[in-house]
Amino acid sequence: MRHLYLAYAGRRTGQAIVVVLLTYVVTFLAISVLPGDPVTSTLRNPENGFSEEEIARIVSYYGLDQPVAVQLWQALSRFLVGDLGVSMRTNLPVAQLVGAVVGSTLVLAASALAVALVLAGAIAYGAHRFPWAPGRSLLRSLPSFFLSVPTFVIGLVLIYVFAFDLGLFRVIEPDSAWATFFAALTLGVPVSAQLAEVLIAGLDHEAQQEYTSVARSRGLGEARLYLRHLLKPSSLPVVTVLALTVGELLGGAVITETIFGRTGIGSLVQRSVSTQDLPVLQAVVALAAVVFVVVNLAADLLYPLLDPRVRRVGSARSGAGVGAVGAGSAGVGSVGAGTPDGELESADVLAAFVADEQLAAVGDSAIEVPLEERVRVS
Amino acid sequence: MSRTTASPTRLTALRRRARGLATTAVAALAATGLLAACATASGDAGAASSGSAGDASADAAGGEPQQGGDLVFLIDSLGDTWIPNNSAISSFQGQVWGHVTDKLVYVDDAGQVSPWVAESWEQNEDATQFTLHLRDGVTFSDGTPVDAAAVVANLDVWAKGDPDKGINPIGLFPKTYQSATAQDASTVVVTFSAPTLGFIPTLGYHGSILISPTTLALSGEEQADLSNDIGSGPFVVKSWKEGDSVVLERRDDYDWGPEALEHTGPAYLDTITYKIVAESSLRTSSVTAGQADVAYNAPPQELDGLAAQGFVIATPRYLGFVNGYAIDATVAPFDDPKVRQAFQHAIDRDEILSTVYTYDWLPAESFIQSNVPEATDHSADFAHDADLAASLLDEAGWTLGSDGVRSKDGTPLAVTLYPNPYLATSKAVDELVAQQLTDLGFAVDIQAYDVVTYGEKVIKNTTPIALTEITRSFIDVGTVASILTSANKGEDWFGVGETDTELNRLRDEVAGAVDTDSRAASVDELQGYVLQQGYFVPLTQIVQRIYVQNPALHGVTYNGIAYANYSAAWLEQ
Numbered sequence: 011m012r013h014l015y016l017a018y019a020g021r022r023t024g025q026a027i028v029v030v031l032l033t034y035v036v037t038f039l040a041i042s043v044l045p046g047d048p049v050t051s052t053l054r055n056p057e058n059g060f061s062e063e064e065i066a067r068i069v070s071y072y073g074l075d076q077p078v079a080v081q082l083w084q085a086l087s088r089f090l091v092g093d094l095g096v097s098m099r100t101n102l103p104v105a106q107l108v109g110a111v112v113g114s115t116l117v118l119a120a121s122a123l124a125v126a127l128v129l130a131g132a133i134a135y136g137a138h139r140f141p142w143a144p145g146r147s148l149l150r151s152l153p154s155f156f157l158s159v160p161t162f163v164i165g166l167v168l169i170y171v172f173a174f175d176l177g178l179f180r181v182i183e184p185d186s187a188w189a190t191f192f193a194a195l196t197l198g199v200p201v202s203a204q205l206a207e208v209l210i211a212g213l214d215h216e217a218q219q220e221y222t223s224v225a226r227s228r229g230l231g232e233a234r235l236y237l238r239h240l241l242k243p244s245s246l247p248v249v250t251v252l253a254l255t256v257g258e259l260l261g262g263a264v265i266t267e268t269i270f271g272r273t274g275i276g277s278l279v280q281r282s283v284s285t286q287d288l289p290v291l292q293a294v295v296a297l298a299a300v301v302f303v304v305v306n307l308a309a310d311l312l313y314p315l316l317d318p319r320v321r322r323v324g325s326a327r328s329g330a331g332v333g334a335v336g337a338g339s340a341g342v343g344s345v346g347a348g349t350p351d352g353e354l355e356s357a358d359v360l361a362a363f364v365a366d367e368q369l370a371a372v373g374d375s376a377i378e379v380p381l382e383e384r385v386r387v388s
Numbered sequence: 389m390s391r392t393t394a395s396p397t398r399l400t401a402l403r404r405r406a407r408g409l410a411t412t413a414v415a416a417l418a419a420t421g422l423l424a425a426c427a428t429a430s431g432d433a434g435a436a437s438s439g440s441a442g443d444a445s446a447d448a449a450g451g452e453p454q455q456g457g458d459l460v461f462l463i464d465s466l467g468d469t470w471i472p473n474n475s476a477i478s479s480f481q482g483q484v485w486g487h488v489t490d491k492l493v494y495v496d497d498a499g500q501v502s503p504w505v506a507e508s509w510e511q512n513e514d515a516t517q518f519t520l521h522l523r524d525g526v527t528f529s530d531g532t533p534v535d536a537a538a539v540v541a542n543l544d545v546w547a548k549g550d551p552d553k554g555i556n557p558i559g560l561f562p563k564t565y566q567s568a569t570a571q572d573a574s575t576v577v578v579t580f581s582a583p584t585l586g587f588i589p590t591l592g593y594h595g596s597i598l599i600s601p602t603t604l605a606l607s608g609e610e611q612a613d614l615s616n617d618i619g620s621g622p623f624v625v626k627s628w629k630e631g632d633s634v635v636l637e638r639r640d641d642y643d644w645g646p647e648a649l650e651h652t653g654p655a656y657l658d659t660i661t662y663k664i665v666a667e668s669s670l671r672t673s674s675v676t677a678g679q680a681d682v683a684y685n686a687p688p689q690e691l692d693g694l695a696a697q698g699f700v701i702a703t704p705r706y707l708g709f710v711n712g713y714a715i716d717a718t719v720a721p722f723d724d725p726k727v728r729q730a731f732q733h734a735i736d737r738d739e740i741l742s743t744v745y746t747y748d749w750l751p752a753e754s755f756i757q758s759n760v761p762e763a764t765d766h767s768a769d770f771a772h773d774a775d776l777a778a779s780l781l782d783e784a785g786w787t788l789g790s791d792g793v794r795s796k797d798g799t800p801l802a803v804t805l806y807p808n809p810y811l812a813t814s815k816a817v818d819e820l821v822a823q824q825l826t827d828l829g830f831a832v833d834i835q836a837y838d839v840v841t842y843g844e845k846v847i848k849n850t851t852p853i854a855l856t857e858i859t860r861s862f863i864d865v866g867t868v869a870s871i872l873t874s875a876n877k878g879e880d881w882f883g884v885g886e887t888d889t890e891l892n893r894l895r896d897e898v899a900g901a902v903d904t905d906s907r908a909a910s911v912d913e914l915q916g917y918v919l920q921q922g923y924f925v926p927l928t929q930i931v932q933r934i935y936v937q938n939p940a941l942h943g944v945t946y947n948g949i950a951y952a953n954y955s956a957a958w959l960e961q
Contacts, residue, residue, distance in 0.1 A: 046840035053556065054843045060559045061877055062848065071554040100630055101469040101554075101612030107630060169670065174677035181674045182460055182633075182663045268666045273632035281631055285468065286840070 026303040033299040034089055035082065037292050042078045047286055049074060049098060072098055085292065095289035099282065104293045107278060114185065115274035118193055118266070119259040125198030126255075130205035130248075137210050138217065139232060150210065156203035165196040165269035184271040193270040197263055201255050208251055212244025246316050253309035257302045453651075453943060457959035459660045460680040461952075462671040466634060466664055470614040471555055472599045473545045479933060482594040483684070484634050484662055486951045489599065489619030492520065492539070494646035495592030495863055495948035499707050499761040504646040505534055505598060505620070506591065515583040515902040522574040526644045528600035530618045536570030541601045543568040543578060553608040558595040560862060562587055563870075563877070583902050586864035593863045594949045620644075622655045622955040633663040642955075649945055651956035656943075660954055672936050675699065681938040681959070682952070688745045688813060688934070700937040703748040704946035705929055707760050708861035710752040711811065712926040714871075716883035719854040721801055726784040728922025731803075732770035733777040734828045735821060740928055744816045752926030754915045762865040762911040769919040770926060777828055786829070794829035802831040806846045808857040809839045817927060818857075852883055859930055861949055865911055869899035872918075882923040890917055 049072055053065045069075055073084065088095055094104035137149040172178045172192055179188035216222060217240060225235055264276035275294060282290040467478035472485065492506040507523040526534040547565040549557035564580040571577050580587065590596060600618035603611060610616050614628045622645060623636035638655045645652035663680075665671045671683035672690060676697060686694065695701050713731075721727045737751040750758065753765040786794040786801050794801040805822060807814040815836050822832040837845060846853055858881075862868075872895045873888070874880040886892055894914040901907030918924050933950040940960040945953045 044840070045844045051839050051843055054839075054847050060556070061879075063877070064556065064559075067551060068554060068556055071551065096609060099468045101471055101608050102630065103609065110630060166667075166670075170673065173679070174673055177677075180679045181665055181670060182462070182661065182680060269670070271632075271663065271665050271670075273629060273664075277631060 022307065026300075026307075029303060030296050030299045031086075031089075034292050034296045035086065037295040038082050038085060038288065039078075041286060041288050041291060042081070044286065047072075047074045047098070047288075051285065074098075085289070089292070089296070094293040097282075097287050097290050099285045099287040099290070104289045107290060108275070108293055108297065111274050111278050114272055115260055115263065115276070117185075117190060118197065118263060118272060118274060119256070121190060121194035122197035122201060122259055122263075123252075123256070125194045126201035126205055129198065129202035130209055133202070133206040134209035134213055135236060137206075138213055138236070153203035153207045153210075156199050156206075159199075161196060161200060161265045162269055164199055165193075165266055168192045168196060169269065181271055184273075189270060193266055193272060196269070197259065197266045201259065204251050204255065205248055208247040209244055212247055213240055216240040216244050242316060246313065249309050249312055249316065253305045256305045257298060260298065260301055451942075451960070453656050453956075453958040454961055455656050455958075457657050457961060459657050459682070459941070459954060459957070459959065461660060461662050461682045461684065462665045462674055462680045463662050463684045464664070464666055464668065464671070466631070466662060469612050470617060470628075471553075471608055471611045472597060472603065472617050472619075473542070473549075473555065473558070473595065480684075482949065482951050484614075484636070485594065485597050485619075486947070486953060487621055487623040487636055487660060487955065488617070488625060489597035489621045490526070490534070490644065491593075491596055491598065492591040493588060494648050495589055495707070496648055497704055497707075497946050497948055497950070498759050499589070499863075499865075499948055500648075501589050501592060502646060502648040504592075505539075505644065509588060511588075513902065515585050515587075516580045518578045518580075518587055519571075520576045520578065522576065523644055524574060526620055527641075528598075528602075528618050528620045529624045529639055530600055530602055532600055532602060532618075534598060534620050535573050536576045537573075538601050539576050539598070540568045540570050541604055542596075542598050543576070545599075545604060546596055550604075550608075553611075555608060555611075558590075558593065560593060560595070560867060561590060583900050584866075585901055585904060585907060586866035589864035592948060594951060623660060626659065631664065633661060636660045636662075645955050649953070649956050651943070655955050656958035657954060675936055675938060678938075681941050683936040684934070685812075686934050686936045688749070691746050691748065691934070691936070694936050698939055700935075700939050700941070701748065702935040702937060702944070702946065702952070703931040704933065704935075704950040704952075705750075705757050705759055705931055706861040706933070706950040707863055707948045708757055708930070709858050710755055710757055710926045711814075711817070711857070711859055711928055711930040712752060712755060712924055713805075713855040714858050714881035714924055715922065716852045716854050716856070716881075717921075717923060718883040719852050721786070721796075721799075721803075722854050722922075724784050725922050726780045727786070727801075728925075729770075729920075730777040730780040730784070730828070731825070732919070732922055732925050733773045733780070734824055734830075735770075735925065735927065736772045736774075736824055737926075737928060738772070739824070740817055740820050743820055744813050745928065745931075749931055750929040752929055755918060755924040755926050756865065756868065756915070757929050760865055762908045764912045764915055766915050766919050769916065774828065781829065788829050792826075792829060793831045800831050801829060802833070803854060804833045804835055805855060806842065806853065806857065807834065807836045808859055809837060809842045811857075811859045811930075811932065814857060814859075821927070855925075856881070858924075859932065861932075863948055866898060866901075866907070868911065868914065869895045872914075882918075884923075888921075 047069065049069055050065055053060050053068065066075070073081060076084075085095065094108070096102065097104050097107055100107065133149055133152055137146055140146045140149055169181065169192070172188070173181055179186050179192070181189075183189060184193070213236070222235070222240065225239060230239075260275060263274060264280045266272070267274045267277040268280065275297075278290065279294050281287070282294070461483070463480055463483065465478070465480050466484070467481040470481070472489070490505050492504060493509075494502045494504045496502070503523075505523055505526055506520045508521045509518055511518045520539070522534065522536060522539065528534060528538075532538065543565075545555065546558045546561050549555045562580060562584045564582045564584045566579045566581050568576055568578045578587065598620055600620075603616060603618045606616055614625050614634065617625070622639055622642040624639050626635045626637040628634040637659045638657060640654050642654045643652065665674065668683075668685065668687055669690075671680070672686050672694060674680040675683045676694070676699065691701050691703075715722050715728050715731070717723060717725075717728065722731070741747070741749050741751060751767070753767045754763050756763045758765070781794060781801070784796075786796045788794050789800075803825065805818045807818045815834070818834050818836075822834055825832050835845075846856065869878075870876070871879040871881045872891055874885045875892070875895065876899075878895075882888075882891075884891060894910060894917060897910035898907060898914060901910060919926075931950070933952075935944075935952055937944070938959075941957060942960065943957040945956065947953060
C-alpha cells in the first residue's frame with residue numbers, strides 16, 4: 011500500500027521536474043526567436059552615440075552572438091547546478107534580484123487572498139441569505155461587475171481617494187500597512203469575483219439537495235445549515251479555482267504592483283520582458299512552474315478531505331486513491347495522469363469518474379474543457 | 389518667500405529671459421575673443437555662466453536657504469545596470485549619478501565650461517595635449533583622494549571601457565584619445581592623436597563621472613551594486629533597491645562644488661529619495677497632493693494645468709541636436725535638393741508647438757539647439773512657407789494628381805516616417821507632420837515601432853531609410869563633425885559618404901580646429917550649408933527632461949544636459 015503511494019509520489023515529483031525543465035527551455039526558445047536583445051536595445055539609444063562596431067563588441071562579451079543552441083546549453087547547464095546566472099539588464103545575480111522581490115510578492119499575494127476569501131464568502135452568503143430579494147440579486151451580479159472593472163481603475167480610484175484625498179498612505183511608502191491593504195484590495199477584488207461565482211453556484215446546487223430540506227424540516231438554523239453542511243461540499247470548486255489563482259497572484263500582479271509602486275515578482279517580470287532579460291525571465295518562469303505544480307498537488311490532496319466520496323473510493327483500494335488524486339490534478343490542468351500504471355484499471359476509472367463528478371456537480375463536464383471554463387459556465 | 393507669489397508661468401518667462409541674456413552675454417564674449425580663454429586658461433568664463441545658473445539664484449532670492457529636509461523625487465524608471473562609466477547612463481540614472489559623483493569640469497545650460505575638480509587646465513597649440521590641474525583636498529567618500537592616479541584610471545575607462553568586464557567606453561568620448569599620465573599627484577597630462585577641442589567640455593558630460601579606483605577594480609557584478617559605487621559627490625548612497633528606489637544622504641565634509649553654482653559646501657538637504665512611480669499621472673498627483681517634491685517627465689499637455697495650480701515647471705533644454713529629420717540624400721525622392729527644401733518649408737513648426745507641446749518649447753533655429761554657444765539662427769533657410777514648398781515641388785517635376793498626391797513619371801511622391809521610440813512625443817509630432825505633408829501632395833505613411841523593433845528595422849536597416857528622426861545631446865559642438873560624413877567611422881547621417889566636397893571641407897575645419905573662435909565660424913558656415921542643402925529638417929528644440937516641482941523647493945540648477953542638481957537646493961519648511 012505504502013510503496014504504491016511512494017511510487018506515485020516519486021513519479022509525480024519526476025514529472026514536476028520535467029515540467030520545470032521544459033518550461034525553462036521553452037521560455038528560452040520563445041524569447042530567443044524574438045529579434046533584439048537587452049544589451050543592444052540599451053546601447054542603441056541615440057543619446058549614447060555608439061557605433062554598431064562598439065555595440066557588437068559588448069554583445070559578444072555577453073555571448074549573445076553565439077548560436078541559440080550554444081546559449082541554451084550554457085543556460086541549461088548552469089540551471090542544472092542551481093546557478094540562475096546574471097541578469098543582462100542589471101548585471102546583478104538573478105538569485106539576488108528574485109530574492110529581493112519575493113517577500114513583497116508573498117505579502118501582497120497572501121493579503122489579496124485573504125481579502126478575496128472574505129469578500130467571496132460574504133458575497134456568496136449574502137446572495138443566499140440577504141433578507142431583501144433585490145439585494146440578493148444585486149449581490150449575485152456583483153462578481154460580474156468586479157470582473158469587468160479593470161484592475162488599474164480600482165487601483166487608481168483607491169489611491170486618489172485614500173492616499174491623495176484622505177492621506178491614509180503615501181505613494182512612496184508602498185510597504186506601509188494601509189498601502190498594502192489597498193493594494194491587496196485592488197488585487198483581491200477580481201479574484202474574489204471568481205471565487206464568489208463558483209461558491210454561489212455550489213451553494214445553489216447544495217441548497218436544492220434533499221438533505222437540505224431534511225435539515226430545514228428538522229428545524230436546523232439557517233446560519234448553522236450553511237456553515238456546517240452546505241459550505242463544505244460547495245467549496246470543492248473553490249479550492250480548484252484557488253489553486254489556479256495562487257499562481258496568478260504570485261506572478262500576475264504587475265498592474266497592481268506598478269500602480270502602488272511595489273517591487274515584486276510582477277514588476278520584475280515586466281521590466282525584464284521589456285528589456286528581454288532572458289536569465290531573469292527563465293528563473294521567474296521556472297519558479298512559477300514550481301509554484302503551480304506544488305499548489306495543484308496540494309489542491310489534489312485536499313479533495314479527499316473535503317469530499318468523503320473521494321476518500322471512500324480511495325480507501326477501497328489504495329491504487330484507486332492515487333488515481334483519484336491523479337484525475338483531480340488532470341482536471342486542474344496539471345501534470346498528473348489519471349492512470350499511475352499507464353493502463354486503465356477499473357478502480358482507477360471509477361475513482362476518476364467520482365472525482366470528475368465532483369466537478370460535474372458545478373457544471374457540465376467534459377474532460378477537454380479546462381476546468382476554469384467549466385466553472386464559469388455554471 | 390515673496391517670490392513664491394510669482395506665478396510659475398512668470399517664473400518660466402523670467403527664466404527664458406535669463407537664458408536669452410546669457411546667450412547674448414556669451415555671444416558678446418565670443419566676439420571679444422574671451423570665449424577662447426576658457427579653453428586655454430582656467431575657465432574664468434564660468435563667471436559669465438552664473439547668469440544662466442541664475443535660475444537658482446532667481447528662485448532662491450525668496451529668502452535664506454534653510455538647512456535640512458528630505459526631498460522626494462518621483463521618477464518613471466531608474467534605468468538598468470548601475471555599473472558606473474558604463475556610459476549607457478540613462479536619462480534616469482544621470483539624476484542619481486549627478487549627486488553621488490563629481491566631474492572634472494562643470495558645463496552649464498548655456499554650454500559654458502567652468503572649473504570643478506579640475507581647477508584649471510591648459511592645452512598645447514594644436515589642441516592635442518591637455519594638462520589638468522586638480523584641486524587639493526578632494527576625497528572619495530571611502531577616504532581615498534581624488535588625485536592624478538584616480539583621474540587617469542577614470543579617463544582610461546571613459547575612453548576605452550573595460551572590455552574584460554563587458555563595460556563600454558563613453559559613447560561620446562573623443563575617439564582620438566591616446567593616453568593619460570599622472571605628472572605629479574595633482575597634474576594629469578592627456579594626449580590625443582589629433583586636435584580635440586571637445587575634450588574639456590566632454591569632461592562635463594553626464595557619463596564622465598569620477599569614481600573611486602577601489603570601485604573600478606571590482607568585478608562588473610560588484611560594480612552593478614550601487615552601494616559599492618563610491619564617488620566624491622555631495623551625497624552618498626544610503627540605500628537602494630533595484631527597480632524601486634535610491635536613497636541618498638548628505639556628505640557633511642563635502643566642500644568642492646563647482647564655483648559656478650555659488651554654493652560649494654555641503655548640501656542643505658538631508659536626503660534625496662528617488663522613487664519609481666511608473667504611472668505619470670500618479671507622479672504629478674503625488675506632487676500636487678504634497679506627498680512628493682518633484683515629478684519627473686510629466687506629459688507636456690498637463691503642464692499648463694499644473695502651472696496654473698502654482699507648481700513650478702522646469703523644462704531645461706540639453707545641449708545637442710534639435711529634434712528633426714536627417715535626410716538620406718541618396719534615397720528617392722530626396723535625391724533632389726528641391727524636394728528636400730520643399731519638405732523643410734512644408735513644416736509648420738508653430739502648429740507643432742501649439743498642438744503637441746506648450747510654450748515652454750521653442751522652435752528650431754538651426755539643426756543644433758540654440759543654447760549651444762556656437763549655434764546661430766538659420767531659421768530663414770527652412771521657414772514655413774507652403775507656397776514656396778509647392779512651387780519647389782512643381783519645379784522638380786512632381787505634379788499634383790486628381791487624388792491629391794503628387795507624382796512624377798508615374799511614381800507617387802511617397803515618404804515613410806518612423807517615430808523615434810526614445811522620445812515620447814515623437815509619434816504625435818509625426819502625425820502632425822504627416823498632415824502638413826499630405827496637404828502638399830505627399831503620400832505619407834507612419835510606421836511606429838517599439839524600441840526593439842525600431843532598432844532592427846530603422847537603426848540597423850539594410851536598405852537606406854529616407855528620414856531618420858534625431859534626438860541626441862552632446863556637450864561639445866565638435867561632435868557635429870562625426871555625423872556629417874563616413875570618414876573616420878563617421879555616422880554619415882545624410883548618406884553622402886565623402887561625395888560632398890563642401891561638407892568634407894567643413895567637417896575637416898570643425899574636427900581639426902585648434903581654437904574655439906575659428907571653430908565657431910566654421911560651425912556657423914556648416915549650419916548654413918547643411919540647412920540650405922536640405923540635408924536636415926529641423927522641427928523643434930528638444931526638452932527631454934521635464935520637472936514638475938513643489939514651489940517650496942528653491943535653489944535648483946540644471947546643467948548642460950538638463951539634469952537637475954540639488955547640491956544647492958533647499959526646502960522651505
